[in-house]
Amino acid sequence: MTAPLAPPPSRTRPRVVIVGGGFGGLSAALSLKRAPVRITLVDRTNHHVFQPLLYQVAIAMLSPGEVAAPIRQILARQENAEVMMAEVAGLDLDTRRLRLADSPIPLDYDFLVLATGAAPSYFGHDEFEGWAPSLKSIADATAVRARILAAFENAERTRDPAQRGRLLTFVLVGAGPTGVEMAGAIAELRRFTLPHEFRHIDPRTARVLLLDAGSRVLPSFSEVLSRKVHDRLQRMGVEVRVGARVERVDQEGVIVNGEPIASSTVIWTAGVKPSPVAQWLGAPTDAAGRVRVERDLTVPRHHEVFVIGDAAALVQDGRPLPGVAQVAIQTGRHAARVIAARVAGRPAPGPFRYRDLGNLAVIGRNYAILESGRVRLAGFVAWIIWAAIHINNLTLFSDRLLVLVQWAWTYLTRQHGARLIVRPAGGAGPPTAPPT
């Protein structure tokens, strides 16, 4: 029972095992389309998530099926690839075998690409997690959606003003793109979508707080744009607080710089930490726990093992690369190129170099910012560009048209189409543990 899994079509082709079906892993698999290899992509879920739009599921604008697609479907026509839904249990570098949970059969590899991404980081305060869910998976997003909607439902029922205030206070911890986008979206939800539907509360009185320990919102953008976003959020009624250190999160809410803020809905949009790849490898990492890789993205002393995307520590021109989709996609593509060259006996391509295609963030309806080289744009035109790029990048999915229709509908009517509370709606307690 320890032979490699299922007889391969050809014994002679090198086996490439890719762990993770996010942007990095998929990009590696798709880039190896014409290489004479056998690819196995392993993911613990059956779907790829289009992360940049995940917040729209949390805010009940899109359905899960509109921002996620079965990995199996994406790779259906790529004959040198197979997909396996399984959890990785461990790694034996010497025998080149991946162990899977719930399976006695290991996966043998000739090349291994680790694209396991990042998990939320609570900066040593893992006890916050039960009270402040984050947004990484579809299950997270639907749990956050249930929490936000249930807060309004419970506020409508209560007669205790203090309790009502706590239920109608939404706190976002972390003013990166996800925090900013969520803040803008909740501000619009309370203002445009919900007002006519309640009889005992006025959803417009709900507070939305965006907290960050740093000195400004969206630190990955230039100061000019950061300032514009700050102003825009304030005009939308979001209370933006920078230099705000969250000291505690519990059932009552948060404590920020010593001040308690009662809130039943705290969402963690702060930091991420890489998944346990470094442990599997026993490899050196940077301070954030990301694996230090060579310039060809392989692990020192194991040049058959690649670490890409958020799991890798990449420094370019003295600055660490950000944990964004573009880095994952480009590192995935590079790893594929190196593997293809080695299999073909060709000289390896040059060292990996990230090409920054620009940076986008959206703040509610009609407003986005864009930064690409010296181009800086804020407002409606940037929003049109944002929408076009995101619709276009959903190419992998079959339901691009659906998202367009849904967006157009939401845009015209301000009605959110996916306002379902499917999980137990105990707004006061901790959310159910995410099932992924």
Added chain:
Amino acid sequence: MTAPLAPPPSRTRPRVVIVGGGFGGLSAALSLKRAPVRITLVDRTNHHVFQPLLYQVAIAMLSPGEVAAPIRQILARQENAEVMMAEVAGLDLDTRRLRLADSPIPLDYDFLVLATGAAPSYFGHDEFEGWAPSLKSIADATAVRARILAAFENAERTRDPAQRGRLLTFVLVGAGPTGVEMAGAIAELRRFTLPHEFRHIDPRTARVLLLDAGSRVLPSFSEVLSRKVHDRLQRMGVEVRVGARVERVDQEGVIVNGEPIASSTVIWTAGVKPSPVAQWLGAPTDAAGRVRVERDLTVPRHHEVFVIGDAAALVQDGRPLPGVAQVAIQTGRHAARVIAARVAGRPAPGPFRYRDLGNLAVIGRNYAILESGRVRLAGFVAWIIWAAIHINNLTLFSDRLLVLVQWAWTYLTRQHGARLIVRPAGGAGPPTAPPT
């Protein structure tokens, strides 16, 4: 803390409390639109489910948001109505108060409409439920979806032929409309949608069994149509077995007429039982536990309490009325008419009389049956009528257009757009308890 909830806009208007936001409860609320009453609709979820299309969520064709809409949104513009997401804990008929779970504040009523619907019935074998989920709520549908998809995923991974056979055997217990529709849909999923995506199994070899203890499928239709559906299903490769008594359901599968059938995915589409309204009322019921109501749909000795839809025992021309959406809608409308007349001091309308608008069922793509009076239709034309009626009846929802686009897409490409496994994918074990 026991005063009635929140000061009403006018103390003089009678209070109508409706329990349940299904077809019956919503129809009652909407029909009271112009009556001088204050309506409170209580439901434990925040959404109305369009039950006739729920099976399409289970089969990964539609997303939950496409067959469900927030009750609050449906009633947003009806000023005499409010919505409360809460679970009913009990009823005090003498003081006319409804007790809610998690709330010390009771709901006072002048009229009470109980529209709590039906729950699946395992005919005294509640231990089957863990192994054979049913299809009543959105949570059920996504759980069934996860189970079906995970079965194919796990079959792809296993190397044990017996285990693979068990994983690729789908059993539907009960050949009513839901069972027939699910059987047709799974048969098409395995045949058209999945074949190119797996490398170690051929999804087309999956078995689909439709079992029923009765003598024919779809007993609510005429024998001619029932026969046609039976033949159609067999041509699609569904193994239809009538006179099949399910004696046991467990981890291994089912035992039918003494014969064990190994299956990891058993779906219960057999019977329903009414929710615990009879207990609350202490009222007499029929053999199925449905409350016997007067001809005006009220409870004996409590003419301010109505029971409608699946929770009521209704007999017309010597035959019990079926548990279908039309009965729920028409009883809801009738209860509203009686209430409006009494409030206005007008004479009550005549006794309730059900008007049968016809019966429809769909079997896969392109094929449906229709029976209305003497009209009997089977085939593509009936399917077009089925699609038109269902699209039209989604009027309450904002996303009719989305469903059209999704259907058109699925129809043209045979790709299912919502193939996500969001719950833990342990195909072998019992499903997590549904979170509603």
